[in-house]
Amino acid sequence: MFIQIIQGKVRDADEMRRLVDEWREQMGPTADGWLGGTYGMTDDNQFVGVVRFESREAAARNSGKPEQGEWWQRMEACFDGAATFHDCDEVAMFLDGGSDDAGFVQVIQGRVSDPERFRHFMEQPMDMLHEQRPEIIGGTIAMEPDGWFTETVAFRSEDEARAGERKEMPAEARRDWEQEMATMQDVKYLDLHHPWFASAS
Structure with missing residues (x-):
């Protein structure tokens, strides 16, 4: 799988949403190798x-x-400035992957200092995550060669996501999480309160 992330500040959110829907309806059915997409706007x-x-x-x-x-x-005319693209050949899906049933999606971006270690982490079973955070439906992780990554995490609702964040993690899981976080720089969280989705039929 290949993932392309498109992002940027928007001057006309309504028109952008309309154009994304137009692409899905008119061009999506004949697009080469298109599998689907997750889209949304942050509060800013x-x-x-x-x-x-x-x-x-x-x-x-x-x-x-x-x-x-x-x-x-x-589409480009809707952006307030230039759009940013991230093209990622290294892609992993966890749990049930992205879900069109999600009511809230959190996008996490940053850079890892040790891409090889992060690749190994991406390949591990996510049984413990499912056990500790059952409100997570699934998600995707995409990484560029220089270690820049974009992760999407799909939740049924934002209320469930916030409640899950407040739970105390078991000592072993917390240690593993802290070790991984220590390898990341410039981490930012983009909350999509009203995400929308598209998928190939």
Whole structure:
């Protein structure tokens, strides 16, 4: 799987939502290798789109279509400044992955100092996470070669997510979590209170 993250400050959130829906309805059905996407706006009008493709090559073929270029021109006009792209070949899904049933999605971004260690962490079973945080439906982790990562975590509701955050973790799980957090820099959290989703039929 390949994930492309598109984000940036937005000047016209309503038009951006309309254009994302337009793409899903009109171009999504014929897009090469498109699997789906998670989208949302933060409280300070930051748009985040996490789009999944079968491969980088499929995404590139889709980007080369004339209709894609015309659509992106209209989409780009909604941003207040330049949009940022993150292209990630290293992708992992955990638990049930992203879910169209989620009522709240938290996007976590940052950089890891030891990408190889983080890859190993990504590959581990998530049984303990499911046991300790049952309100987490699932999510995705995407990483670039330099260690920059984007993680999406899907919850049924924000209330359940906040309640889960307040739970005391068992000592072993807390130690593992703290060790992983120590390898991360420039971590930021982007809360999508009203996410929306798209998926290939």
